[in-house]
């Protein structure tokens with residue numbers, strides 16, 4: 258029993274303040290919390306709040322413990338057992354008795370990619386590890402597992418091949434085909450804009466991979482220069498299916514995932530299933546950026562603005578090229594190209610004239 262003499266509110270006969278038993282609704286925004294990613298108010302937060310469905314997921318602040326139900330807690334809740342955390346991988350070490358880690362080759366919000374030597378097959382592979390400190394029972398694990406499950410279904414020359422997923426001690430990693438090359442962000446940073454003929458070739462490979470993924474029901478949802486690699490034989494490879502979903506599956510739509518400047522308005526709004534046209538929007542934004550050397554969909558920190566944003570900086574391009582790009586980046590998906598191949602045909606024809614062919 259509570260000793261009411263110890264409680265000033267009780268002693269003075271004032272009512273106790275109501276106990277907030279519900280936790281604050283929170284929408285998880287993995288992208289915006291990632292290192293190096295721009296900060297933004299996601300839908301439902303801050304002054305730039307778009308009207309939309311209210312988030313339904315409740316989450317406790319990190320490290321907090323849910324308060325026991327009832328007005329008079331009888332005991333302090335027990336300290337939760339420390340969840341195992343991913344530790345930083347060490348180069349030179351052999352992982353899973355097979356993969357000798359050589360060097361880090363890429364960083365993203367969901368992990369770090371290392372080049373490693375597969376001592377069994379005698380080939381290089383790429384290992385994608387969880388970020389150090391990520392709990393080994395968390396959404397980070399769910400995401401990397403989702404990436405594995407989706408990528409495993411895909412077999413296409415322009416999509417990175419996934420070999421396996423491994424768990425070893427406090428490590429959890431994907432084993433992938435090693436792409437010996439650069440991503441398109443690195444290429445744009447080095448070269449600025451690309452020649453129309455090069456962009457045509459990239460568009461054909463990208464369209465072929467996307468058309469294939471879409472045909473088996475997979476929507477990538479994070480097509481951007483960082484996730485398109487060109488290997489040393491000039492073959493394009495799409496990487497990073499960690500954000501992908503199956504088309505028409507609204508289940509994963511409660512989280513805002515993607516990259517501002519490439520993310521379609523319907524992806525930002527959420528509340529409905531995405532389809533192939535979401536990737537076509539981002540595909541258009543990437544092609545425009547390759548041709549001009551500048552981001553076409555300028556992100557000013559306001560996601561509301563991204564719902565209606567129109568491509569910029571296309572003035573130097575021929576009108577037919579602009580028309581193909583603008584149609585890919587229509588805010589209303591019904592006004593966009595219906596398929597990646599349709600967009601690619603229009604773009605390559607406009608870039609190459611009569612020489613085009615898809």
Ligand SMILES: Nc1ncnc2c1ncn2[C@@H]1O[C@H](COP(=O)(O)OP(=O)(O)OP(=O)(O)O)[C@@H](O)[C@H]1O
Nearest residue numbers: 363364365366367368370383435436440483496497
């Ligand atoms: N199989 C691979 N071979 C070589 N390099 C790779 C491979 N996969 C990814 N990379 C490089 O590592 C970078 C980060 O990888 P990835 O995009 O998978 O990580 P992420 O954490 O999911 O990124 P994001 O922040 O986009 O979600 C890529 O931009 C690319 O440059």
Ligand SMILES: [Mg+2]
Nearest residue numbers: 365483484497
């Ligand atoms: Mg990535």
